[in-house]
Amino acid sequence: MIGPGYQWLAHLRRSPLLLFVLLYTALSGGPFLWVAVMSLRTTPEIFASPYALPSHLHWEKFADAWTRSNYSTYFWNSTIVVVTAVVLLTVIGAMVAHCLARYHFRGNRVARFVILSGLILPPQLLILSLFQILLEFSLYNTLTGLILVYVAGHLAMTVYILEGFFAQIPQDLFDAARLDGYSDLEIFWRITLPIGAPALFTTVTLNFIILWNEFLYAVVLLTEDDKRTLPLGIMHFMGSHQLDIGMLATGLMIAIAPIILLYGFFSETMIKGMTAGAVR
Amino acid sequence: MGEVALNGLSKRYPGGSDLAVKEVTLTVADGEFMVLLGPSGCGKSSVLRMIAGLEPITAGTVSIDGKVINKVPAKDRDIAMVFQSYALYPHMDVFNNLAFGLRRRSVPRGEIERRVNATAAKLGLAPFLKRKPHALSGGQRQRVALGRAIVREPKVFLFDEPLSNLDAALRVTTRNELIRQQYDIGITTIYVTHDQVEAMTMGHRICIMDKGEVVQIGPPLAVYRDPVNTFVARFLGNPPMNLMRVALETDVGGLRLRLGKTAVPAEPWPADRLGTLGSGALLGIRPEDLYEASPRPGDDSVLPLPATVAAVEPLGAETLLVLTLDGIEEEVIARSGRETRLRPGERATIMLDSAAAQLFDATTKRAIARTPV
Numbered sequence: 001m002i003g004p005g006y007q008w009l010a011h012l013r014r015s016p017l018l019l020f021v022l023l024y025t026a027l028s029g030g031p032f033l034w035v036a037v038m039s040l041r042t043t044p045e046i047f048a049s050p051y052a053l054p055s056h057l058h059w060e061k062f063a064d065a066w067t068r069s070n071y072s073t074y075f076w077n078s079t080i081v082v083v084t085a086v087v088l089l090t091v092i093g094a095m096v097a098h099c100l101a102r103y104h105f106r107g108n109r110v111a112r113f114v115i116l117s118g119l120i121l122p123p124q125l126l127i128l129s130l131f132q133i134l135l136e137f138s139l140y141n142t143l144t145g146l147i148l149v150y151v152a153g154h155l156a157m158t159v160y161i162l163e164g165f166f167a168q169i170p171q172d173l174f175d176a177a178r179l180d181g182y183s184d185l186e187i188f189w190r191i192t193l194p195i196g197a198p199a200l201f202t203t204v205t206l207n208f209i210i211l212w213n214e215f216l217y218a219v220v221l222l223t224e225d226d227k228r229t230l231p232l233g234i235m236h237f238m239g240s241h242q243l244d245i246g247m248l249a250t251g252l253m254i255a256i257a258p259i260i261l262l263y264g265f266f267s268e269t270m271i272k273g274m275t276a277g278a279v280r
Numbered sequence: 281m282g283e284v285a286l287n288g289l290s291k292r293y294p295g296g297s298d299l300a301v302k303e304v305t306l307t308v309a310d311g312e313f314m315v316l317l318g319p320s321g322c323g324k325s326s327v328l329r330m331i332a333g334l335e336p337i338t339a340g341t342v343s344i345d346g347k348v349i350n351k352v353p354a355k356d357r358d359i360a361m362v363f364q365s366y367a368l369y370p371h372m373d374v375f376n377n378l379a380f381g382l383r384r385r386s387v388p389r390g391e392i393e394r395r396v397n398a399t400a401a402k403l404g405l406a407p408f409l410k411r412k413p414h415a416l417s418g419g420q421r422q423r424v425a426l427g428r429a430i431v432r433e434p435k436v437f438l439f440d441e442p443l444s445n446l447d448a449a450l451r452v453t454t455r456n457e458l459i460r461q462q463y464d465i466g467i468t469t470i471y472v473t474h475d476q477v478e479a480m481t482m483g484h485r486i487c488i489m490d491k492g493e494v495v496q497i498g499p500p501l502a503v504y505r506d507p508v509n510t511f512v513a514r515f516l517g518n519p520p521m522n523l524m525r526v527a528l529e530t531d532v533g534g535l536r537l538r539l540g541k542t543a544v545p546a547e548p549w550p551a552d553r554l555g556t557l558g559s560g561a562l563l564g565i566r567p568e569d570l571y572e573a574s575p576r577p578g579d580d581s582v583l584p585l586p587a588t589v590a591a592v593e594p595l596g597a598e599t600l601l602v603l604t605l606d607g608i609e610e611e612v613i614a615r616s617g618r619e620t621r622l623r624p625g626e627r628a629t630i631m632l633d634s635a636a637a638q639l640f641d642a643t644t645k646r647a648i649a650r651t652p653v
Binding site for chain 1: 369
């Protein structure tokens, strides 16, 4: 047993870990704080002294970005695209994962391989063919086209996470529900989804964050200004000869606000969902 | 009504070359408590799952009240099952776990509440209705699982080793609880276990299975007393029945079974059947039919056997003696009173009650029936 006199020794032993955590926090949180500070300063102020704290808080920049730079349209477009894609991904992904985890049908392994092979394909590889396909189906430069691309591109990861979790739900629960009189679809709805909620929250949060920030597909598949999503809108503040860094920082803060809110609400559930496989 | 009849029921799992269940035929009468007993992997749970509709049937039929239900989906069979893992829905509280099956059957809300509350009261679950399964003890979870089956008022109850996750003390009380509930409710019950104590104490009849086949069906004591083969003889009873090789010999008194230095009378068994035993026979004797005490005067069926005590195992209520009989290689186990003074290495004379002995064909391992008296 360590006496009170030796507690400093225990603290000393933990200090390298503490140092590492502080360093990591500074590295990851520092740039974020810098952008947050810059979002409240004007571009001349920033160029004069890049790392200074704001002498005056320019909250009006947020209203400017929202109204004068078409940000409301970009925000609305992003919301439509990402919410629809995440809903579709969750519903389709959960159904696919439930089938792969629960039913032993002919071709089960081939189906799993084909779906999960999407994990290993880099988006740069697919973008040309996707561009061509969307053109042929008149979906190029439409939000619907981008939604479909997002759903197709992220289904593999969604199924991968959900299947791992669903496979751990004991078969007896499904058998009990069958004997209680429920059909396969009802069992999916009433047993798999509620029990798999932590994993569903994980995929919803992850997909939302990734798709909200997605740039590559959006920049290739959308060209009209009123169809653009937020990551493209931010580009407005970056001209070929000048950079409005103050407004860029303000735009970035608007763009990441929903992500921070989402993560704040669901981070605990998300971590639970991602580590569920490790603790069993 | 809930008579369950299995006719030639067989099961082959995908990728398996052998049948996991081989032509099982048995009838469980309405209100009967039938126990399927056997070692792990003998196919008893597969039989149960085929009755429930959770496993496709390879061959044969399952009927309830004379109606073949092979093609009827599990949800429409009106069967309730209690699983080894309890299979309680973790996201629902006790009330909803009990009510889940009733809701699907469109039972009116008031009736659901009445039945759930009545079942909870019967099983002592009333104070826990708002708790989730993770906040219950093992025994309480087991009772919720039982309650979920009872509240449905099905035609047939199926139990798949429901007590094996409980500790020894709780298992005894829950076992008695189950017996009482089944007696009160009177619903046809099929209970799978590998625990012979559960089988002996709970079932109206026991169906013993081995390697996918039914070996013997009968009331517990009848099966215990008259096992059809050495598998049943060894599987039922703890310690199991002693099996000792005996040779047939003829002397002036007639046919005898030579057991070491002792000659056991062979009159109880038909002489013509004994004559067909080419490679000899196995004499089976339960540990309680080997004892230390002297026989009552005139009790001719009790034979003294000279032996050496190899080990003494006091169990509290009784003491087990591991013995080496003179002239016999196999060790045998005898039950003795707790006050025995015998110690390892000592010589003893052990009494064998030949009236309780069984004889088995050493080749087929099947029992040789006694001559009807």
